[in-house]
Amino acid sequence: MAAEPLPELAAVHWRPRVDARRMRRTDALWTATTVAHVVPFVAAAVALVLVQPLAAAVSLAALAHAWVIPELYAQRGANVVRRKRSRATPDAEQRSVGLLGDLVGHQARELHATTGLILERGRLGAWLVGPAGALLVRPGGRRVLCYCVGVSDPELPSGDRIAHLLLALRSDERGFATVANLAFSGARWRVRRRLAKEMRPALDAGAAAARDLGRLDAGRRNQNAGRDRPAKVDMGAIP
Amino acid sequence: MSRLIRMDQTGHTTLAQWRADDPEAIEAAVRAFREELDRGYFAMVSTGEGQAEQVRELPVDAELVIMRLPISGG
Numbered sequence: 001m002a003a004e005p006l007p008e009l010a011a012v013h014w015r016p017r018v019d020a021r022r023m024r025r026t027d028a029l030w031t032a033t034t035v036a037h038v039v040p041f042v043a044a045a046v047a048l049v050l051v052q053p054l055a056a057a058v059s060l061a062a063l064a065h066a067w068v069i070p071e072l073y074a075q076r077g078a079n080v081v082r083r084k085r086s087r088a089t090p091d092a093e094q095r096s097v098g099l100l101g102d103l104v105g106h107q108a109r110e111l112h113a114t115t116g117l118i119l120e121r122g123r124l125g126a127w128l129v130g131p132a133g134a135l136l137v138r139p140g141g142r143r144v145l146c147y148c149v150g151v152s153d154p155e156l157p158s159g160d161r162i163a164h165l166l167l168a169l170r171s172d173e174r175g176f177a178t179v180a181n182l183a184f185s186g187a188r189w190r191v192r193r194r195l196a197k198e199m200r201p202a203l204d205a206g207a208a209a210a211r212d213l214g215r216l217d218a219g220r221r222n223q224n225a226g227r228d229r230p231a232k233v234d235m236g237a238i239p
Numbered sequence: 240m241s242r243l244i245r246m247d248q249t250g251h252t253t254l255a256q257w258r259a260d261d262p263e264a265i266e267a268a269v270r271a272f273r274e275e276l277d278r279g280y281f282a283m284v285s286t287g288e289g290q291a292e293q294v295r296e297l298p299v300d301a302e303l304v305i306m307r308l309p310i311s312g313g
Contacts, residue, residue: 004292006293007281008309008310088250095249095251096246096251099250099251102303103285148313149310149311149313150310151308151310151311152309155248156246156247156308157250160246160251163246164307164310167283167291167305168310170289170290171283176310179310180312181313
């Protein structure tokens with residue numbers, strides 16, 4: 001995307017600028033954290049039953065903890081795009097949606113009308129932008145990062161809120177991911193279950209777009225590998 | 240006709256309109272543009288499908304210039 005970084009980066013100057021590698025590392029760290037939360041509870045549940053079968057109730061409680069903790073994290077992620085009541089007038093809402101519609105294509109407009117989210121393809125993945133946050137479906141479509149980000153004026157209509165984020169994202173995608181606060185990173189199915197029903201088709205569309213991006217990335221990697229590989233030599237031609 | 244608009248509580252407000260061959264309208268648009276920058280807005284111009292650019296001077300040849308507020312992590 002464009003060369004000039006987002007001016008908002010100055011407010012978070014201590015954060016390293018996000019790139020695909022850093023994003024993969026963050027994602028792996030989230031997975032490790034989830035495992036670190038879940039494994040002790042599962043291990044304790046198993047050990048308790050083995051040592052004292054009468055402690056089955058406590059063991060079940062430990063298993064429930066192991067299940068609930070990742071679910072709570074996923075809920076936190078899904079909350080970034082949860083619909084909130086707008087303080088703007090219906091007229092303002094309509095005008096803002098009209099402007100937003102001018103910024104995106106027909107398909108994105110239709111998806112927004114039914115789900116409230118705008119699908120935007122980037123280099124880091126497929127973004128689903130809402131009024132107060134965005135979901136990033138990583139290339140391949142399996143992993144989702146949930147970002148809490150928005151504009152501070154509470155009176156702005158929802159279409160304008162999305163347009164603010166969309167324009168910032170389009171001007172500097174990596175900067176956008178740096179400015180935004182990461183609320184969750186994990187499997188797409190976890191987030192999907194926690195999304196409002198009407199928003200799930202947006203996540204599915206994002207996953208489809210991300211799978212296309214994944215195939216493109218793989219194609220590019222293969223091309224580069226082919227270029228780096230030494231050319232085949234026809235041994236029969238050597239005297 | 241080019242337009243300078245600001246996203247605000249009304250949905251959006253058109254601050255100025257101009258044609259490339261109308262120096263007075265351009266001057267008024269430049270004035271409005273600078274006032275918005277002074278108020279803390281950023282100016283954005285679409286530069287193709289899925290792309291936008293921040294501008295610090297009014298691009299007279301752009302069809303639509305949008306003023307936006309800063310964003311931040313929530």
